[in-house]
Amino acid sequence: MDLTGKVAIVTGSGRGLGLAYARELAAAGAKVVVNDVDAATAEAAAKEITDAGGTAVAEVAAVGRTEAAEALVARAVDEFGRLDVLVTNAGVLRDKVLWKMSDDDFDTVIDVHLRGTFTCARAAVRRMREQGEGGRLILIGSPAGQRGNFGQTNYSAAKAGIVGFARTWAMELERANITVNAVIPVAATAMTETIPALKPYVDALRAGEPMPPFARTALAFGTPEDAAGLVAFLASDAASGVTGQAIGIGGDRLSLWSHPQQVVAAYADGGWRPGAIAEAWPTTVGAQLQTVGENLPEPPAA
Template identity: 70%
Template sequence: MDLTGKVAVVTGSGRGLGLAYARALAAAGAHVVVNDVDQQAVGAAVESVAAAGGKAVGVTAAVGTTAAADELVSAAVEHFGRLDVLVTNAGILRDKVLWKMTDDDFDDVIRVHLRGTFSCARAAAVRMREQGEGGRIILIGSPAGQRGNFGQTNYAAAKAGIAAMARTWALELARAKITVNAVIPVAATEMTKTIPAFGPAIEEAERTGAPLPDWIRKQEGLGTVEDVTGLVTFLASDASAAVTGQAIGLGGDRLALWSHPQEKAVDFRDGGWSADEIAAAWSEGVGARPETFGIPAPQPPTGN
């Protein structure tokens, strides 16, 4: 995939998935603005991206404010003359069950993930529309936002909102030839190491350099951070011009298209529905096959 001449901003790219995205875009020929709250991480990321083959500049800023978003877009224009691609990866975790989650726990995560995605996408959309040549906005979601996850009220709500924003902005920006998609990554990170079914296999793969077992890469769709980068590079390219408004998952060997929420079952009753009538009809009507919720627990293969 050739991204020569394109300029990308990747938020939260000082380490982990964000750094992998930035390096992959650079390796494909793009110039990249990297970002993190940690100045030392930004400096290291600039060097890493340059080593991957592209030019890079860094912006140390906490995503979540209009000022930070404007600074990121301005850096792209000042150093490289334009902006073609935005990847909104910045995020934090403040995991707690509902009854223990504080206002600050909730607000901090929403500010970085949801408001940060909004403010950065708005600034990018303004610039891309001014350029008049289209663009690519790539929002980073999560399985938690698609299905919910225990202890992640704030994070799941933010990621669900990000998927909804992708669908909305795909409508609003279509005439400007700006595509908007949500990527749903699954990768071996410090967080996934804490999952008992994954932890030992991830640590063993890191120790030996061997790939993760097949059941993890295929059945669970979990791989390295680099495994996710092909999707981001594709969505940043001209080859994805017809792809917009989608939530697309990638992890390990598994590429997936997520469905949008839609009516699954419908019943009608002349004159409408009372509470008693709903109760009487529920189990054999629209409620006969209720939806599942929550990220399914990993299922390691059983021994023979």
């Protein structure tokens, strides 16, 4: 996968998945703007990439504000002369159940994930359209945005909105040859260790133990590096015809998420009154109610 001559911004790339994406893009030949809210973390990530033979600079910014987005794009252009790829990975967690979630808990997560994706994409697209050579927006989603997750009102809503961005922007940017896709990763990070079913695998990985086959296949759970190949693919010319999609990656599994669609419909002449709905519900629409949340399989017995 050759990305020589391409310039990429990866938000929230000081550690975890974001750093894995930045390393993979740089290894493929792209010049990368690394971003983190912490200066030491951002500089360390950029140094790691350059020490490995890649090209990277650090830009410290708290993603969310328009000024931060414009600063990231300006850094890419000032350092490398152009912008071809944006990966919107920056994120935070403020997990609480609905009745305990504060306005600040909600706003902080929405500002970084949802508003940050919007402001960074807007700034990047303005530059890409000015260049007139197309581009790539790679928006990082989550299974929580696809299925919901207990205690993640803010995060689930933001990640669902990000996939909505991908579908809408894919249509708006088609004529400019800018593709837009959402990546739905699952990997051992500080975020996933908060999920009880996954924490033992995160702990094992940190202890230097190999990820068991059950985790890599049935749970699609692996390392951040396992998810990075998809980002490099989507940034490449090989993915020029892929847009508007939500693509899952994790462990040994690559998958495609469906767009929401009607699964069943019922009709009544003149429309539906409450009593008619109640009578028809059990055998029509109500017979195919959808589940919520991630239904993770149980590990095999030892």
